[in-house]
Amino acid sequence: MPAIVLVGAQWGDEGKGKATDLMGEDVDYVVKFNGGNNAGHTVVIETDGKREKYALHLLPSGILTPTVTPIIGNGVVVDLEVLFEELDGLNERGVDTSKLLVSANAHVIAPYNRTLDKVTERFLGARKIGTTGRGIGPTYADKMNRVGIRIQDIFDEGILRQKVEAALSFKNQVLVKIYNTRAAEADRVVEELLSYADRLRPMVADTALVLEQALNDGKNVLLEAGQATLLDVDHGTYPFVTSSSATAGGGCTGSGIPPTRVSRVIAILKAYTTRVGEGPFPTELDDDNGEFLRKTGAEYGTTTGRPRRCGWLDVVIGRYATRINGVTDFVITKLDVLTGLPKVPICVAYDVDGVRHDEMPVGQTDFHHAKPIYEELDGWWEDISGCRTFEELPANAQAYVLRVEELIGARVSAIGVGPGRHEIIERHALLD
Numbered sequence: 001m002p003a004i005v006l007v008g009a010q011w012g013d014e015g016k017g018k019a020t021d022l023m024g025e026d027v028d029y030v031v032k033f034n035g036g037n038n039a040g041h042t043v044v045i046e047t048d049g050k051r052e053k054y055a056l057h058l059l060p061s062g063i064l065t066p067t068v069t070p071i072i073g074n075g076v077v078v079d080l081e082v083l084f085e086e087l088d089g090l091n092e093r094g095v096d097t098s099k100l101l102v103s104a105n106a107h108v109i110a111p112y113n114r115t116l117d118k119v120t121e122r123f124l125g126a127r128k129i130g131t132t133g134r135g136i137g138p139t140y141a142d143k144m145n146r147v148g149i150r151i152q153d154i155f156d157e158g159i160l161r162q163k164v165e166a167a168l169s170f171k172n173q174v175l176v177k178i179y180n181t182r183a184a185e186a187d188r189v190v191e192e193l194l195s196y197a198d199r200l201r202p203m204v205a206d207t208a209l210v211l212e213q214a215l216n217d218g219k220n221v222l223l224e225a226g227q228a229t230l231l232d233v234d235h236g237t238y239p240f241v242t243s244s245s246a247t248a249g250g251g252c253t254g255s256g257i258p259p260t261r262v263s264r265v266i267a268i269l270k271a272y273t274t275r276v277g278e279g280p281f282p283t284e285l286d287d288d289n290g291e292f293l294r295k296t297g298a299e300y301g302t303t304t305g306r307p308r309r310c311g312w313l314d315v316v317i318g319r320y321a322t323r324i325n326g327v328t329d330f331v332i333t334k335l336d337v338l339t340g341l342p343k344v345p346i347c348v349a350y351d352v353d354g355v356r357h358d359e360m361p362v363g364q365t366d367f368h369h370a371k372p373i374y375e376e377l378d379g380w381w382e383d384i385s386g387c388r389t390f391e392e393l394p395a396n397a398q399a400y401v402l403r404v405e406e407l408i409g410a411r412v413s414a415i416g417v418g419p420g421r422h423e424i425i426e427r428h429a430l431l432d
């Protein structure tokens with residue numbers, strides 16, 4: 001069987017976790033291929049009428065499904081303390097996590113990179129990115145700079161010490177002389193990382209090989225992105241992005257699965273737009289409507305608790321996501337949040353200094369100046385959370401979905417109408 005990639009279409013928090021969890025019932029492997037514990041996925045599961053909420057950061061959302069083998073791919077950056085905290089938390093709640101595999105080539109977030117993330121942001125002041133402070137950027141920078149620590153290094157004390165000392169010979173100068181903070185002690189860093197070795201060893205594998213064999217055996221593999229298209233380091237709103245490849249192409253490099261084995265790309269699109277951290281956001285609302293979306297959609301960060309910036313749906317971004325990821329299917333989430341609005345605006349193009357742009361402007365300055373051009377659709381008042389077929393939706397909600405589908409250029413295969421695992425309308429099967 002081929003592999004499927006699942007990505008976020010906007011600036012993150014579209015509901016990727018819920019979609020992955022839902023598909024987990026039908027797939028054999030779920031691979032997280034980029035990012036680390038900057039991600040925050042809330043998954044709500046109903047058992048015997050009771051709702052249980054899980055917040056996942058580093059672990060793939062497929063971990064909640066007993067039949068799934070969850071994999072942390074080579075493209076991920078792993079904070080080992082967080083890994084074991086998250087595993088312990090799930091084990092205490094009765095979730096079996098014993099099938100988890102971790103790529104030997106994934107990079108490790110060393111403690112000094114957490115420090116560097118925070119002090120760099122402080123140093124930038126008004127020019128800060130608004131990162132999650134988890135050490136993500138400095139760890140990917142080390143990877144590219146070829147001074148990173150990989151999972152496999154934890155099992156060779158000599159190599160680990162060499163690498164930590166090499167990294168610190170430069171970083172400690174920066175920490176002390178530029179940021180006026182304390183130097184990291186190589187011995188303590190090595191000791192901390194080694195303390196995880198025994199527990200980590202049985203999970204570590206050549207995950208690219210495991211996945212190749214799984215695909216050859218006819219298994220279903222789902223590649224799950226953290227973050228989203230506009231946070232991608234190449235295709236996002238640089239420099240206000242994360243430091244990894246969150247788009248579909250990253251699914252291949254971050255897992256070792258070749259592009260020729262990917263058959264479908266599913267993008268998750270929230271029915272409105274949110275963003276956490278700094279950076280341009282053309283449809284952002286600083287008024288009652290923004291507050292309505294934040295309150296009704298419970299738009300507060302799963303990772304940092306920060307209130308998310310909210311705005312109307314932007315299909316210029318939707319189209320861009322279709323193009324960059326080669327989206328075959330969209331899942332529109334949180335349609336229920338728009339219930340009760342008299343009019344539902346969709347941003348269909350931008351006005352940049354008097355010139356209409358139907359596509360993302362080429363330059364960053366133009367995107368900062370982009371003013372949304374809206375098309376207004378009629379709203380609906382009926383509670384849609386119980387709808388399970390497209391036909392059950394009120395006519396105006398159907399019209400909204402169909403118009404979005406037309407504008408984004410790929411079919412809408414599912415529609416989220418509530419946070420629960422099964423609060424979703426499936427129009428087309430997400431798995432063949």
Ligand code: GDP
Pocket residue numbers: 008012013014015016017018039040041042043044297302332333334335336337415416417418419420423
């Ligand atoms: P992710 O980072 O893309 O996995 O998304 P988050 O979990 O950070 O944020 C999405 C939030 O929306 C979570 O709290 C989900 O429980 C919730 N959610 C997902 N789909 C729906 C939906 O269709 N309706 C509503 N009301 N909530 C949803």
Ligand code: IMO
Pocket residue numbers: 008011012013014038039040041129130131132133134135136137225226227228231240241242243275276277278
């Ligand atoms: P999920 O997977 C929303 C944002 C941060 C910041 C920028 C860089 O839950 O959709 P980083 O710590 O990655 O260096 O921060 O990226 N960011 C996210 N925003 N959802 C996420 O993940 C995010 N992960 C990072 O807020 O603006």
Ligand code: MG
Pocket residue numbers: 012013014039040041042302
């Ligand atoms: Mg999230």
